[in-house]
Amino acid sequence: AQTVTQSQPEMSVQEAETVTLSCTYDTSESDYYLFWYKQPPSRQMILVIRQEAYKQQNATENRFSVNFQKAAKSFSLKISDSQLGDAAMYFCAYSDNYGQNFVFGPGTRLSVLP
Amino acid sequence: EAGVAQSPRYKIIEKRQSVAFWCNPISGHATLYWYQQILGQGPKLLIQFQNNGVVDDSQLPKDRFSAERLKGVDSTLKIQPAKLEDSAVYLCASSLDLSTEAFFGQGTRLTVV
Numbered sequence: 254a255q256t257v258t259q260s261q262p263e264m265s266v267q268e269a270e271t272v273t274l275s276c277t278y279d280t281s282e283s284d285y286y287l288f289w290y291k292q293p294p295s296r297q298m299i300l301v302i303r304q305e306a307y308k309q310q311n312a313t314e315n316r317f318s319v320n321f322q323k324a325a326k327s328f329s330l331k332i333s334d335s336q337l338g339d340a341a342m343y344f345c346a347y348s349d350n351y352g353q354n355f356v357f358g359p360g361t362r363l364s365v366l367p
Numbered sequence: 368e369a370g371v372a373q374s375p376r377y378k379i380i381e382k383r384q385s386v387a388f389w390c391n392p393i394s395g396h397a398t399l400y401w402y403q404q405i406l407g408q409g410p411k412l413l414i415q416f417q418n419n420g421v422v423d424d425s426q427l428p429k430d431r432f433s434a435e436r437l438k439g440v441d442s443t444l445k446i447q448p449a450k451l452e453d454s455a456v457y458l459c460a461s462s463l464d465l466s467t468e469a470f471f472g473q474g475t476r477l478t479v480v
Contacts, residue, residue: 257409286466296456298410298471344409352398352465353423357409 255280257347257358265364266335273320274330274361276345284350287321289330292360293341301343304328332363340365369393371472373459379478385447388475392441392461398422400469401434401444402458410458416442417465449479
């Protein structure tokens with residue numbers, strides 16, 4: 254079965270600085286999707302970024318970028334120029350190539366310090 | 368565009384009682400998901416529908432949980448009878464199709480006492 258691990262339960266970053274959240278996963282598949290979701294206190298889960306495993310190029314979305322290391326099964330999220338609104342729980346997630354077997358990691362709580 | 372609607376937002380019941388949650392996905396979205404999120408943990412997929420068919424219900428405790436999406440649009444998730452460990456937030460999400468971006472509702476917080 255696929256598993257997703259986030260080894261940092263909590264992280265903090267100074268406003269305007271850069272922070273990296275770690276994620277590792279385990280799968281025997283060669284094609285799959287990886288995601289980072291943000292969950293603010295309002296509880297509504299929001300997609301931050303998505304990566305298809307067959308693409309070697311790392312996905313980017315404005316201040317958010319990933320470092321996808323397929324051989325190491327690592328998928329870290331970098332947030333540049335951190336803003337107060339970035340404070341939330343961040344979940345790494347995996348799904349297979351058919352959009353099934355969706356698995357979330359345990360999450361990392363990010364605090365942004367003014 | 369309206370988002371994923373869930374009701375109720377909060378529910379408190381006694382153990383052994385029954386409860387039902389409702390979800391209305393974004394219009395046109397074929398795939399619908401129900402997740403259970405226990406406090407301090409990541410969401411766990413309970414069931415995934417494609418239109419009105421079940422794609423994955425491998426983690427649904429079928430002795431007490433049931434879900435349906437009869438017309439391939441809105442969906443209900445039922446727990447009967449509830450246990451203390453069912454206390455969690457129940458999240459509904461929908462996507463245009465399998466492997467496309469999923470949009471989440473605000474969830475229903477269930478407390479079983």
